[in-house]
Amino acid sequence: MAAPGYSADRASLQARLARIEGQVRGLQRMLDEDRYCIDVLTQVTAVKAALDKVALALLDDHVSHCVVDSVREGTHAEKIRELTDAIGRYLG
Amino acid sequence: MAAPGYSADRASLQARLARIEGQVRGLQRMLDEDRYCIDVLTQVTAVKAALDKVALALLDDHVSHCVVDSVREGTHAEKIRELTDAIGRYLG
Amino acid sequence: MAAPGYSADRASLQARLARIEGQVRGLQRMLDEDRYCIDVLTQVTAVKAALDKVALALLDDHVSHCVVDSVREGTHAEKIRELTDAIGRYLG
Amino acid sequence: MAAPGYSADRASLQARLARIEGQVRGLQRMLDEDRYCIDVLTQVTAVKAALDKVALALLDDHVSHCVVDSVREGTHAEKIRELTDAIGRYLG
Numbered sequence: 440m441a442a443p444g445y446s447a448d449r450a451s452l453q454a455r456l457a458r459i460e461g462q463v464r465g466l467q468r469m470l471d472e473d474r475y476c477i478d479v480l481t482q483v484t485a486v487k488a489a490l491d492k493v494a495l496a497l498l499d500d501h502v503s504h505c506v507v508d509s510v511r512e513g514t515h516a517e518k519i520r521e522l523t524d525a526i527g528r529y530l531g
Numbered sequence: 532m533a534a535p536g537y538s539a540d541r542a543s544l545q546a547r548l549a550r551i552e553g554q555v556r557g558l559q560r561m562l563d564e565d566r567y568c569i570d571v572l573t574q575v576t577a578v579k580a581a582l583d584k585v586a587l588a589l590l591d592d593h594v595s596h597c598v599v600d601s602v603r604e605g606t607h608a609e610k611i612r613e614l615t616d617a618i619g620r621y622l623g
Numbered sequence: 624m625a626a627p628g629y630s631a632d633r634a635s636l637q638a639r640l641a642r643i644e645g646q647v648r649g650l651q652r653m654l655d656e657d658r659y660c661i662d663v664l665t666q667v668t669a670v671k672a673a674l675d676k677v678a679l680a681l682l683d684d685h686v687s688h689c690v691v692d693s694v695r696e697g698t699h700a701e702k703i704r705e706l707t708d709a710i711g712r713y714l715g
Numbered sequence: 716m717a718a719p720g721y722s723a724d725r726a727s728l729q730a731r732l733a734r735i736e737g738q739v740r741g742l743q744r745m746l747d748e749d750r751y752c753i754d755v756l757t758q759v760t761a762v763k764a765a766l767d768k769v770a771l772a773l774l775d776d777h778v779s780h781c782v783v784d785s786v787r788e789g790t791h792a793e794k795i796r797e798l799t800d801a802i803g804r805y806l807g
Contacts, residue, residue: 449562456562460555466585467548470541476593477617483586484621487579491806493558494575499799501568503792506778510786516779523775525569526802529576530767531715583714591707594690595700602694608687615683618710622675623807633746640743647736650769654725654732660777661801667770668805671763677742678759685752709753713760 448500455493462486494529498522540592547585554578586621590614632684639677646670678713682706724776731769738762770805774798 463486469479501522509515555578561571593614601607647670653663685706693699739762745755777798785791 453559453562456555456559460552460559463548463552463555467545467552470545470548476589476597477613480586480589480593480617480621483582483589484617487582487586487621490575490579490582491803494572494579495799495803495806497568497572497575498802499795501572502778502782502795502798505568506782507786507791507795510783515783519775519778519783521569522778523771525572525576526774527767527771529572529579530771530806531580583711587707587711587714590710591703594686594703594706598686598690599694599699599703602691607691611683611686611691614686615679618682619675619679622679622714637743637746640739640746644736644739644743647732647739651729651732651736654729660773660781661797664770664773664777664801664805667766667773668801671766671770671805674759674763674766678756678763681752681756681759685756689752705753709756709760713756713763 448496452493452496455489455496459486459489459493462489498526540588544585544588547581547588551578551581551585554581590618632680636677636680639673639680643670643673643677646673682710724772728769728772731765731772735762735765735769738765774802 462482466479466482466486469482506515506518506522509518554574558571558574558578561574598607598610598614601610646666650663650666650670653666690699690702690706693702738758742755742758742762745758782791782794782798785794
């Protein structure tokens with residue numbers, strides 16, 4: 440159980456995060472250019488949607504690896520509580 | 532009505548966005564360091580909360596400036612529809 | 624300024640809420656019938672989306688009436704803070 | 716695999732849903748009484764938070780039962796995809 444669950448998909452997660460970083464820099468440029476609030480907000484919405492996809496990919500990987508391994512080891516109760524706590528915090 | 536509503540608070544919004552950009556880079560480092568999925572997800576939650584605050588600040592500024600000005604000009608119906616459409620998209 | 628902003632659309636809001644009440648009773652029946660978790664969750668998602676629409680309608684009405692009236696009376700700063708605070712709580 | 720995962724906690728889930736149904740009826744009364752938009756919205760926020768808790772309880776039960784059972788049967792890939800799809804729809 441050396442590497443965390445997202446190892447296999449790390450390249451794809453890193454690509455998503457690099458894109459999000461670019462979108463956040465784009466937001467800073469939009470403010471510099473005095474762009475219309477609603478257009479800026481639309482772009483913030485796009486960043487939030489991209490972030491939701493990262494969160495989902497992390498959840499998927501966590502269940503597919505950590506939770507599945509813990510079932511085999513009979514230690515899943517704690518892993519599952521940790522998972523739903525994390526989703527609960529993400530929901531707000 | 533030259534500048535958009537967020538002009539006055541632009542420095543504060545830019546500071547928030549610069550911090551979010553740093554958090555997104557921090558997430559990329561966490562993946563590079565094979566950090567535990569749930570810890571990465573907790574950090575994604577922090578970024579989402581920071582993004583919500585940017586969205587709220589933009590909404591506040593939009594209402595305080597664009598909507599208020601449009602009321603004075605009697606053209607607020609469209610501005611308000613634009614506002615609730617944008618909030619609707621943000622809610623998902 | 625007797626009636627709150629949603630008066631005109633109250634019939635439509637009440638119809639939405641009556642539908643949501645029916646959906647929540649439908650959820651209780653789904654549990655009684657031992658329906659599959661994911662199907663129950665899909666129905667919870669539909670209720671949440673319906674609730675988001677009620678929230679948006681209330682926001683729209685609040686801005687269209689209370690905020691617009693307050694601009695005319697020059698007392699909008701407080702109304703707008705109240706609005707963004709309420710949206711912030713709704714976002715989580 | 717007779718009963719769905721939430722069987723054990725069904726009483727608690729049913730109690731939550733009965734409470735939500737009461738809250739939705741309370742919202743209808745608030746509109747009948749011409750209550751202030753922001754106060755109605757605050758109550759909508761409470762219903763949404765209660766609904767989030769139901770969604771989380773369903774997710775927890777689904778993972779604790781259906782996903783755990785499917786790991787033992789070697790059929791978890793599909794269950795996990797179903798789970799993350801459901802969370803994705805819930806996020807919006």
